[in-house]
Amino acid sequence: MTIFKKITGIGTAALLALTLTACGSDDTNDSSKGKAEAGSRSVGETVEYNIVGIDPGSGHMEATAKALEVYDLKDWNVIAGNGAAMTAALKRAYDKEEPIVITGWNPHWKFLKYDLKFLDDPELVYGDSEEIHSIGRIGLQKDLPEAYEIFQRFKWGTDDMSEIMVAIEDGTKPEKAAQNWVDANEDKIAEWTSGVNKVDGDEIKLVYAPWDSEIASHNMMKIVLEDMGYDVTLTAVEPGPMFSAIADGGADATFAAWLPITHKTYVEKFEGKLDDIGVNMVGVRQGLVVPAYMEDVNSIEDLKK
Incomplete structure (x- = not known):
């Protein structure tokens, strides 16, 4: 079989x-x-x-x-x-x-x-149980140090993500659902951004698998980065192209790597070409x-x- x-x-x-x-x-x-x-x-x-x-x-x-x-x-x-x-x-x-x-x-x-x-x-x-990891391209920390620091600090819970997902499913546009969550969670956002210098229009490209969970997380992070002065591009692709784009430098980061099981094949395939920035969510299944x-x-x- x-x-x-x-x-x-x-x-x-x-x-x-x-x-x-x-x-x-x-x-x-x-x-x-x-x-x-x-x-x-x-x-x-x-x-x-x-x-x-x-x-x-x-x-x-x-x-x-x-x-x-x-x-x-x-x-x-x-x-x-x-x-x-x-x-x-x-x-x-x-x-x-x-x-x-x-x-x-x-x-x-x-x-x-x-x-x-x-x-x-x-x-x-x-x-x-699994974790969701933030993955970046090699060289991201040097090229975009402020964004990298935010990504290192970025951690949230399943209830946070679910709040945005449910709003989207109930008919709210992803951008609006994410903005509502950001507005209601200023203290949590401050944990990621406090003391980080703002930038002036630096471009950053985020890629994600087109799943409800990742639509929620990436629309949320887009708002956070834009508030810090970044020009953010979001692109939804299948998991294979998502990891490939980061590995070859065509994209900067994703917050959609489910490990150690779901995306094990891709992480092993591109070993040495990905920067595992850290865990952004635990207890996923x-x-x-x-x-x-x-x-x-x-x-x-x-x-x-």
């Missing part, structure tokens, strides 16, 4: 169509009927042996492919799409209390909107996620039943 065999690429529209079909397109079907049908079938049968995933180039998807091997889930496949398609599929299933298995990570707004649970991972394929109403599914091992 390889990652190429077990991860199925699919466009966003196609993924949504598949999900609607799997969940049932007849809105007149009530949740009790769905539960009754699910109770007579295995977990795999209820979801057609599909795990709804995200971007095929993400380390999270690579870990999920490995999980299928480690737990001997021969009949299962991971549907590659993107974060928006995954959360749309989750909402559709959740609203009807129907079974679904998704790739998930926290912090993410879905854990505040829905009652979800991570499946136990006794083999620790996804690791125990990734893995397979299901709604809490799937009471008989509590471990990845349960997917074999």
